[in-house]
Amino acid sequence: MNKFTEDDLREELKTKEYEYGFYTDIESDTFPVGLNEDIVRAISKKKEEPEWMTEWRLEAFRVWEQMEEPDWANVHYEKPNFQDISYYSAPNKKPKYDSIDDVDPELLDTFKRLGISLDEQKKLAGVAVDVVMDSVSVTTTFKKTLAEKGIIFCSISEAIKEHPELVKKHLGTVVPQKDNFYAALNSAVFSDGSFCYIPKGVKCPMELSTYFRINQAGTGQFERTLVVADEGSYVSYLEGCTAPSRDENQLHAAVVELIALDDAEIKYSTVQNWYPGNAEGKGGVFNFVTKRGLCEDRAKISWTQVETGSAVTWKYPSCILKGDYSIGEFYSIAVTNNYQQADTGTKMIHLGKNTKSTIISKGISAGKSQNSYRGLVQINSRAENARNFSQCDSLLMGNECGAHTFPYIETKNKSAKVEHEATTSKIGEDQIFYCNQRGIDTEKAIALIVNGFSKEVLNKLPMEFAVEAQKLLEISLEGSVG
C-alpha cells in the first residue's frame, strides 16, 4: 500500500512553516500609532508633496471617516483597530540610491533571502524592479535603460514630484477616493508605491516588477500603484509580496490602478505571499486590496494572480471595458491552508461594444481554510455583442475546509453571450490509482494533479514568475507540487 496518503499530506501541510517569516533588523523611521488629519498631513509633508496632493489625501480621509467597514465578504476576522496602526514606516537609512551598490547590505541580504537578488536579477532576467519595504520604495533598478525609451518607472512619490501632470491626470480616475472603505483609507495615507508610464506606441522591452515587504511590527502597508499605458503601448508588470511572521495581524490595504488607452495592453501579474499566520491561525496579514483597470478602445488588460499567503484576503481585480473591442482577462489561483480565508474574484464591467472577457479561477483549499470565489459579470445595455466566459474550479483537500462560489451575472443586452461554469471536487481516488498503477507514488501523483489543475493559470504568468509561482505553490501545499 501507499506510504504517503492524503492524510499524511494534510499532516505535512499543517506543520509546514512560513519560509519568509524572518525579520530584518533595519532601523526605521516609524510614525506614532493612530490616524487623524495631522498624521495625513505629516505623511504628505514627509513625502514633500505639493499642496494639491495633500488636499487630495485629506479629502479621502474625510470621506473615510464617514464610511463603515464592509462586512459582506465571506470572511471572519477581528476587525483591525485603525488607531492602533502606525501609518508610516520607512527604513531609516533611506536616502536615494544611485546604484545598487549604495544599498544597505542588510537590506540586500533581505532581498537575497526573498529570492530576489537584485543585482543578479538585473543581469540574468532583465527585470526592472522597484522594491517597496514598509511602505517606502527603496530601490528602482534599470531606470536608465527604461528612460531611453521614454518609459517612466519610479516610485509614486517621485512621480508626484517629477511628473505631477501625469499623476494628477490619472490618479483616482479608476479607483476614486471614496470607492470603498479601504480605498479611501489608502488614498489618505498611502506612503509609496510604483508609478509607470509607457509612452505612445512603445513596447516595454522588459518585465517591470515591484516587490513589497512589510518589515516593522505594528505597521500597516498602504501602497499605491498607478500604471498608465498610452496608445498602442505594451507593458508586463509583476508584483510580489512577503512579510515577517508575527503574532499580531498586520494590515495591507493597497490600491492598484491600471489605465490602458486605445490599443494598449497591460499584463499585470501578482504573486502574493504575505505571512498567512501560524498553524493555529494566529497572526498573519490582512490583505484588503482594490485593483481595477480601465480599457479604452481595443485595449486589453490581463490580471494574473497567484494567491498563497495572507490570513484574510479580500481582493477583486477588475476590468472596466469602456472602449469598443476591449478585452479583459482574469486568471487566478488561490491556495488556502490552515486557517486562511480568501474571498477573491473579479469584476468585468462591459460598457463598450464587442467587448470580451475571460475568467479562469482555480481555488485550492486545505486544512481548515475557507476559499471563496466572488465575481461579477455585468453587461450594460449598450454593450452590443459582449462575450464572457467564466470558469471557477475548486479543489478540496480534507473535510474541514470549504469552497464557495458567488458569481453575479447581470445582463441587459440581448446580444450578449455569457457562460459560467463551476465545479467542486476532490482529487479522485481513480486519478491517484491510475498514477499509482503506472509507478508514480501518491505524493507525486497529487503533485501532478494539482499542477495540472493550476496549469491553465500558471501558463499565463511570465516565465520568470511562473517558476517562482510554482515554488510558492510548493510552500503552500508542500509535498503536493513537484
Add this chain to the structure above:
Amino acid sequence: MELKDKLISSFFAFEDQIDVNNQIHQLRTKAIKDFETIGFPNKKEEDWKYTSLNSVLKEDYSIFPKEENTIDYKDVKKYFIHDIDTYSIVFIDGIYSSHLSNTTHDKIDACLMSSALHHEKYKAVIDNYFNKIAPQDSGLNALNTAFSREGAFIYIPKNTLADRPIQILNFSTGNESALMLQPRNLIVVGENSQVQIIERHQSLTENPVLTNSVTEIYAEKRAQVDYYKIQNDKTSASLIDNTYVEQKQESFCSIHTFSFGGKLVRNNLQFFQRGERIDSTMKGITIIEGKQHVDHNTLVHHAVPNCESHQDYKGIFDDKAVGVFNGKVVVEKEAQKTNAFQSNNNILVSDKATINAKPQLEIFADDVKCSHGCTIGQLDEDAMFYLKSRGIPAKEARALLMYAFANNVLESVKIPELKKRINKLIANKLNVSLGFDL
C-alpha cells in the same frame, strides 16, 4: 398607513374573528411579533438584491376577505385540468369554495387547513409538522404564519398511493379593490406513499392582488412527491411563493415551476435533506414579457451523505422583462458523496430585458461532485437558417427553437394532460400554433 402597520394593527381584529383559543394561537402571536421586528425584506438584503417589493407593497390592500364569493364553474373551467379525474381544493378570495371543490377523506386527506386546525383528529399532524421548517427569520413567513387560517391540507398516510392528482386553485375575484391573500398549505406524505399536486393562482379581474403563500411539504421515507406550480396570472397580480420541503431518506421530491405571467413573482424554494439517498429536483420554465419580473430563489441544503439534487431552470425574456435566478447549494461537511447539479440557461429576446443570475455554491465536504452552469445567449442563427430554408416561417421557427430550448424541463412532467396544457400555454405565449402535440 404603511402596509406593515396596517397588518400589525389588523392582527388583533383578525384573531378575534377566528378562534382565539385555537392551538396555534401562540404561534400566531409570536409570528406577528417577529414580523413587527423583521418587517418586509428590502433590497439591502443579499437575497433581495435584484427584487424590490416596493412597487407591490404600496397598494392599499384589504386584508380580510369578505364572505364567500361565488363564481360559476363555466367561467373558470379553463383554469382546471378538467380532462382527468382529480381532487380539487378551490379558494375564492382566500375563502374555501365548496361547490367548486372536490375534497376527500377516503384513505387520504385532501381538505382544508381551517378544518385541520380545528379538528382534534389532526392535532398530532399539526403539532408535528405545522410551521416546523419554514425559516423563522423571514418576515414574509412570519406574516403568513400570523394570518394563517386557510389553505390546503393534504395528508397521505403510510403506504398509500393518492389515486388521482390533487389541484389547489386560488382565485381572486376582484370584488375588493385590492386584495392581499395569505394561503397556508401543509402537505405531509407518509412512508412509501405517493402524490401529485398541481397548484395555481389566478385573478379574474384587473384589480391588484398580492399573494404571500407559504407551503410546507414533508416527504417521509421513500415517499414520492411531484409538485407543479403554474404561474400565469394577470399583470396586476403579484405572487410571493414560499415553499419549503423536508425529505427523509430515500424519498424523491420534484417541484416544477412554470412562470408565464404576473406583475412580480418571487419563488422562494428551499429543500432540506434529512436522510441518506434522497433525490431533490427543481425545474422551471420562465417565459415573460412586458414589464414582468420573475425571481427564482432556490436553496438545497445537503446535510447527510449520498444525496442528490438537480436544478434546471430555463428562461426566455422579452420586452422589459426582468429575470432573476439565485440558486444556492450548501453541502455540509458531513454530506460526503453528494452530487449536486445546477443549470440555468437564459435567452434574451429584447434589448431592454434584463437577467440577473447568481448561482452559488457553498461546499464544506471534500468528496463531492458539485457543478453549476449558467448561460445567457441567443437563438442559434444556423438553426434558424436551417428551419427557414425548409419553408418554416421565421416566427414559427423561432417558436420551435424556443420550445426545444425549454423542452428539457417539460419532459419530466409526469401527468400527460398537464404536459399538454403547459404546451398550449407556451404556444400561446409565443403566439404560434406549434402544430404538434406531445
